[in-house]
Amino acid sequence: MAISFEHVSYTYQAGTPMATSAVSDVSFAVPDHGYLAIIGHTGSGKSTLIQQLNALLKPTAGEITVDNFTITPKTTNADLKPLRQHVGMVFQFPENQLFEETVRQDIAFGPKNFGMAEADANKLADAMLQTVGLDSSYAERSPFELSGGQMRRVAIAGVLAMRPKVLILDEPTAGLDPQGRQEMMTLFERLHREQGLAIVLVTHQMEDVVQYAEQVAVMRDGRLVKFGTPAEVFSSEKWLRENQLDMPQAAQVAQRLANRGLAWDALPLTADQLADQLAARWPRKGGTHV
Amino acid sequence: MENIIEVKHLTYRYQADDPRPALNDVSFTVHAGEWLAIVGHNGSGKSTLAKSLDGLLPFTTGEITVGGIQLTPETVWQVREKIGMIFQNPDNQFVGATVEDDVAFGLENRQMPRTEMLPRVKAAIARVGMSEFAQREPSSLSGGQKQRVALAGIVAIAPDVLILDEATSMLDPQGRREMLALVRELRQTQHLTVISITHDIDEATIADRVLVIDDGQLVDEAAPATIFAQGERLVELGLDLPFTEKLKAALRQRGIEPPADYQGAAEMEEWLWQSLSNT
């Protein structure tokens, strides 16, 4: 099992009067090279959950396994380097992970820190910059004098430059324009498919969940309330509504047509699935489509 | 209609020697009570424009008037009093040690007496569903909770103009609808003017008018239905296709020819239903 959570709980400021429980008794497992989406309400514990995957936060109770690494409440800060190289994390707020003087130095920091020669790291940084859709004129700029979406791209480039085996993405497309969002999601998908990267994606975009994820975890008030394939998780409109979740848009259209009497084979979740089923039952005139 | 904001030939460079200005000869007006959406690619100049309106950037070329007051270093505080702004990253706007202090801050700045202030602060926090977090440090909130608190700050001060710079980007879909409904209500009850900068097509659709910025320049300006009828060109402008347009494209690939004009979800559903029942 590539990633597993066993009875994991996390409490902020544990043992103080300010203690806040954010994750309670979460258990699940994702196979090797999996693609997991984590969804749920604001404040349901998604960011808290995933920050434990590279021991940025250590569980208050329970155990997390990521490939050959084990993270428990007893994990110390000594020797986290191999874990941090293995598990790359794009934070919810990109500003929180930018710190160098120039964009190039920022992206090259990780690779250098993990032993790459400076010249190679810089070259890699320039290549990564291009990968995330920024031209070389940005390399010498300060990462703090960029637009929100540009900062996000630099943060993603910095994480990819470390060549992690597991990629944790906390709302990685918030603030990106739709084209950038599409490009980044396609890039992650390609890394997953071609290089076998395991991906954990926290998102509010149900369209991305149905398009890319193999499994979905639903959080609510710090607890895991559902775990399954997208088709399983989005199968019951009633359950989704009770848990204040949205259906993907294709499923919404399909559901409204179902309410008028149309019967679907399986509820379509994407525009392509919907179009396939519509085309199959589209009235034919003289043997051809209208 | 009365113009609450007038921008004339605004040009802004972050560095004096910048060959490409962040804003390049931008002119537009905003009517009082209007909901205006501003859209465009990453780095096109949207946040720069928002900060300019709030007097946060020292522009030297062009003219900005807010509520009849021309924005100058002398009038900047008067202008800022009319505007409530939610920044793209809410961390950049928290100043209080607790959520309550933070929401109160804007009122203190506007010299409201304490007795009047407290109930107003509490009410604003309740309106965004954050009462149980009133004593928490803003920095210890989740991303979406921060965006709710930022909006509470605006509800409390009840400004004339509200500028939302991707203020719902980290909310869950339902939370986003709730917050937008709240803004809508404020607009009606308090005659608020709303400028929303967004990459979210649903948020842009609520607007009366959409401005499209590209590379520091205003390149398009129209009602949402006109903008969204532009099909594939939307992607060039930094916009997403509405779901109905994506579905139409998928249908065309399968040899089905849908109507060419822009359709909302309800019209699309009706057309699909009619077509499928017409056997």
Ligand SMILES: Nc1ncnc2c1ncn2[C@@H]1O[C@H](COP(=O)(O)OP(=O)(O)OP(=O)(O)O)[C@@H](O)[C@H]1O
């Ligand atoms: N540093 C902290 N100290 C105390 N409580 C915290 C801290 N960070 C988060 N919390 C609380 O823990 C809970 C879970 O927060 P978390 O950030 O994990 O939520 P989330 O699911 O990522 O939400 P969002 O979708 O808004 O980003 C929230 O109620 C939040 O207020």
Ligand SMILES: Nc1ncnc2c1ncn2[C@@H]1O[C@H](COP(=O)(O)OP(=O)(O)OP(=O)(O)O)[C@@H](O)[C@H]1O
């Ligand atoms: N503090 C700064 N110093 C120098 N240049 C800046 C600064 N902030 C932004 N810029 C540049 O100005 C241009 C416009 O940036 P702005 O933040 O206005 O874009 P935006 O439209 O808000 O983009 P996004 O959708 O990514 O938030 C960008 O090219 C950006 O790199």
Ligand SMILES: [Mg+2]
């Ligand atoms: Mg979060």
Ligand SMILES: [Mg+2]
């Ligand atoms: Mg911006």
